[in-house]
Amino acid sequence: MKMIDTFKDRQQAAAAARARMVARLSERPSADDPAVLARAAERKAVEEAREARRAARAEAAAAAELAAREAAAAEAEAAAAAESRARDAAIAYAAQQAERAIAEAAAQKAKRDERYAARKARTGR
Numbered sequence: 001m002k003m004i005d006t007f008k009d010r011q012q013a014a015a016a017a018r019a020r021m022v023a024r025l026s027e028r029p030s031a032d033d034p035a036v037l038a039r040a041a042e043r044k045a046v047e048e049a050r051e052a053r054r055a056a057r058a059e060a061a062a063a064a065e066l067a068a069r070e071a072a073a074a075e076a077e078a079a080a081a082a083e084s085r086a087r088d089a090a091i092a093y094a095a096q097q098a099e100r101a102i103a104e105a106a107a108q109k110a111k112r113d114e115r116y117a118a119r120k121a122r123t124g125r
Helices: 007-027 034-123
Strands: none
Touching: none
């Protein structure tokens, strides 16, 4: 780069810089240029495809959430049914144990009564 010495040199350099900027801006294609329109259409198509993918992902997520809720509901229902069966089995087992205890008590009482009767018969009272 050369050294700018005078005011006139600085003015000429600034004018040249402005001319370069204007030239660069004038090279830019206009808004109705086919290349610009093609790029805009391509960007719009890409954005629409992106939006379609986003909607598909949202729909898939909603379907997955619904399936998860249904699975959780089915699991809860199965757990409730299993708990109910376990409760019924426990009640039945308790009833069976109570019947067995009553039967054993009756058998023990019958044996005791038999022993008492045998003792009475031996002693003769």
